[in-house]
Structure formats: C-alpha cells, structure tokens
Amino acid sequence: LPLLRGGAPGQPPRRRGYIVSQYHSNMGNTASYCLVQGRLKYVAFGRALNRTFGSYGPQLFDLESDPAEVTNLARTRPEEVARLDALLRAELGSGENRLSPDGDPDAIDAAAKRLQQATFLEHFVRDASRLRAQWER
DSSP: OHHHHTSOTTSOOOOOSOEEEEEOOTTSSSOEEEEEETTEEEEEEOOOOHHHHOOOOOEEEETTTOTTOOSOOTTTOHHHHHHHHHHHHHHHTSSTTOSSTTOOHHHHHHHHHHHHHHHHHHHHOSOHHHHHHHHTO
16 A cells, blocks of 8 residues: 555655556557646657657647647647656656666667567567568569
8 A cells, every 4th residue: 555655654755746557559550648737738659650650749738728639738848748748757857667767768768569469479479570571572
C-alpha cells in the first residue's frame, strides 16, 4: 500500500502536481505519452514509422476551455510545450521501470517495440526466418 500511495511506510505520499501515463501497443506504430498538469494536457509520441506516416508532433490542450481536445495549442504555446516536455522526460527517466536514463520517448518506444517483437517471436512464431523475411520487405 505505501507504494500505491507514493511513499515509504510512515511517510506521506509524494505529491507531484501532475499525472503521467504512457501507452505502448503491439498494434500501434508509435507509443504515446501524456502529462496532465492543472488545466493543460501535453501529449508526445515515440518514433513513428516515418516512411509510412511521417512524424507526429506534440499536442497541447487546455482541458478547461477545450474539454473535447479539439484545438492543439502546441504551435501557439511553445514555452508550455518545452516546459511540459522537460517535466515528462524527467519523469520518464526516473523510477524503477525506466527504459531510458534521460526519458527520451523515442528510446523508450524503440525498447518497447524490441520487447514486443521478442515476445511475439517467442510465443507465436514457429519459423522466425519466414517472419523476418516478411518484415524486411
């Protein structure tokens, strides 16, 4: 229970003032990372399949004035994007489950994709050479 509350036994929970989430899917071409602080929601993406989709830029939403997240404010508020991106990277680069010492979303996404591929090969592929030939097309 202390870990769920964010502190050691007998210590108050750690309050950060923001919420971070990350999503990795074996069906998606990139990971997504989200940081919500106050009324702002910042979304960053890992490495995209650039040959197919191009790159994904950051997204910034004001959840109070735009709860449906329709208007991306990232281009008009670059100082907020930079501040929230630094906060996100600091969070992603800390803790026991970090996959990148500096919290780089691209490096984390690449590591997650390698783990997903290894898991797929281990559990679902009888002849990996055939699958590798397909991937290299």
